[in-house]
Amino acid sequence: MGRARAELMTRKKSLTIIAVMVLILAVPATAGKTMNAPDFTLANLKGKDVTLSDVLREGPVLLDFWATWCKPCVKAFPGLQDLYEKYGDRGLRVVTVSVDSPKSQARVAPLINSKRYTFEVLLDTQGRVAKRYNVMALPRTLLISPTGEIVYATVGNRPTSHKELEKAILEILPEESDDGGGVVETG
C-alpha cells in the first residue's frame, strides 16, 4: 500500500512538472494576442438587464470587476470616474461589475450613490461572468474594443493604474472608426 502510494505520488509529481513546464512555454504565445470578450447580460442597480454587445455599439468598454469589501477596487473608482468623464463623450463606456455575494450586495448601491459615480454598475452575484473573464483576484480591469477584442487587461490597482489605462484608451479611441487599434497588455 505504501509503495503504491509512493508510486502514485511520483507519477503526480512528474505530471505536475510536465504540465507546468508546457504551460509556461505555451502561454507567452497567447499572451500577446488579442482575445474576444465573452458576451454577457447582467442586471444593473435598477434591475434592468444590460448586455455587453449592446454597450459596445456605443464605443469601447472599460470593464472593471470589483467588490465592496475589496479596498484596492474602491480606491480605483475615482480614477475610473475621471476617465469616464474625460472620454465619455468620445464614446468610452465604463462598466463595472460587482462580484459581491448576496451577503454584501446591499452595500453596492449606497457606495456608488454616495460617491456620485455615474458609470454603469452591474451585479454578478452568481460569479459566472467573473469566471468567464478569469477573475482570480480583484480588481480586474479590461479594455474592450468596439469589435469585441480585449486589448488591455490588468489585475490589481496601483496608484498609477489609471494613467496606464488612459494610455491604452487613447490608443484605441482615435482608431475607433477604423478596426480597433493596437494591443497593450500588462499582467
Added chain:
Amino acid sequence: MAVGWLKPDRERVTSFFISIISVCIPVLVALCSIHPPAAFAAEGDIRGVVRAVGLANSDIGESVFDGRLDFEAETGRFILGATYRAYELSNADYNPRQAYQDPFGIKHRYAEFNADDLGLRAGDYFVTFGKGLMLRSFEEIALEHDTALDGVLGEYSTGPLEITGVAGGMDDRRSETLRWQHNVYGVRARTSFLNWVNLGASGLKRFQRKRDEGISLPDSTSDFEDVVMGADAETWVGPVTLNAEYVRRTGDYYFESEQSGAAGYGTYVGGSYGNAWLSLLAEYKNYYRFENAVINPPTCIKEHVWTLMNRATHLVSLNDERGFIVEGVLNPSDDMTLDGGASEARHRNGDLLHWEIFGQADYIRSDLVSAALAVSWSREYDLGKFTEHLSWALESDISIGEQVLEITLEGQNTEEPSGYDFRDLLTSIAYYPRYDITVVGMFEHTTHEEAGRDAWFFLDIRMTIAAGYEVSLGGGTERGGKKCAGGICFDEPEFAGLKARFLTYF
C-alpha cells in the same frame, strides 16, 4: 431514515482521466497558441489562467507546491471548461491549509449550452437562489473554498418568467475521517413586473450523508433529509431599494450533536436609500435551525477591509441568531466621505451574541495624497461574558512624481473574558518605484504572551516581468489568524520561510 442516494463513483472515473487530461490540456493550449484552430479563430475562443505558488517553511523544513489552471473553450453555443489543480505537500503531515479533499487532479469540469432562452450546464456549477438563504454554491478563490455542485443546471426564460432547475451533489471533507455528502434537487421561478418589482419562489429537497471513515460500520453513516421552501421579493422606488426573503425548512435537522425533526427558518429584510450626499443601509436577519453547507445567506455585519478588524469578524450562527446592521455614508465635500454604523446580534432568547460600532473617514485629494482613518469597537458574547476589541486603522498614499508610497498602520486592543488584555500592531508599507514593480513590507507586533512570537516581518516583491506575466517573491514570517472574504472566514496558518508566486492569463 431511508434516503435515495445517487452517487456515481466519481473518484474512479476522475483518476482514470487525470493522467491524460493533465497533459492534454496544457498541450492543447500550446498548440492553439501557435496555430489556432479555424473553429475557435472564426467563432470561438480559448481562455484561462495559470497560477502557481510555492511555499517553503523554514521553521519545520516542509514545502507546498500549488498549481492551478482554469481553462475554458467556447465555440458557438457550446462551452467546455475545467479547473485543474496540482497541490502537493512534501509531507502529508504538513498541511497548512487543512485541506482534506484530495486537491490533485480535475477540481471542476463542465459542459455548457446556451441558446437565447435556454441554458444547460452539466458537471460542476455554482448557483444562487434568491439571497442565498435557500441555496448558494460558490467559490471564494482567496480562501480556496468552494461548494460547487456536481450535476445538472437548467435555466429557461419566457417573457418576464425565468425558471431554474438544479440537481447536484457536493462532497465536504471536514477532517481526515469525517465526510459530508450533500445532494440537492430544486426549482426556482422568478418574474419581474414593470421593471420595479422582482418576485421569486423556490423549493428544494436536500439529502445529507455524514460518514466517519474512522468508525466501523454501522455507526459510521447517518442520513438526513429535509425540504426547504421560500419566497423572495425586491423592489426599487426612486432612490429606495428593498429586499426580503423568507425560507422555511422541514425534515431532519442536525447540528453538532443535536438531531431532531424540528423545523427551521431564515428571514432576511434589507433596504437602502441613496442620494448625492447621503446613503443609508439597514438589514435584518433571523436564522433558526438553518445551518447547511449549500447555503450562504447575508450576515448583516460589517465586513472590514482592514486586517486586524477583519480578524475580529463576528461568525454568524445560522442555528440561532437574529440581528441587524445600520450604516450611513455622508459626503460633506467632494474630497471627503464619512461612514458610520452599528450592528447587533442576539439569540432567540434575547441573549447578546455580538455588537459593533464602526466609523471611517476618507480623504482623497486627486493623485497627490489620500488618507483614511477607521475605528471599530466590538464585543463578542459567550454565556454572558465577552471579548472586547477596540481597533483603529490609518492609511495614507503619498505621491512624489511617478513614485508612490502607501503606508498603513493598524492597532487593536483586545480584552478577553478573563480580564487578560493585549495589543496588536500592524504596519504595512507598499512602495511603487515603477508601474510594474511593487515592494511590500509588513511588520506585526503583539503583546499576547502565548502568541509564540512577539514580532513578524515579511517582505514581498511583485513584478510584471512580461506582457501577461506576474511573479512575486517574498520571505520572512507571517502571523496568520482569521481571514474573512465574501463573508466566509478561515484560519490562516502562521508561516516562516519563502513564498514564490506566478500568475498569467491567456
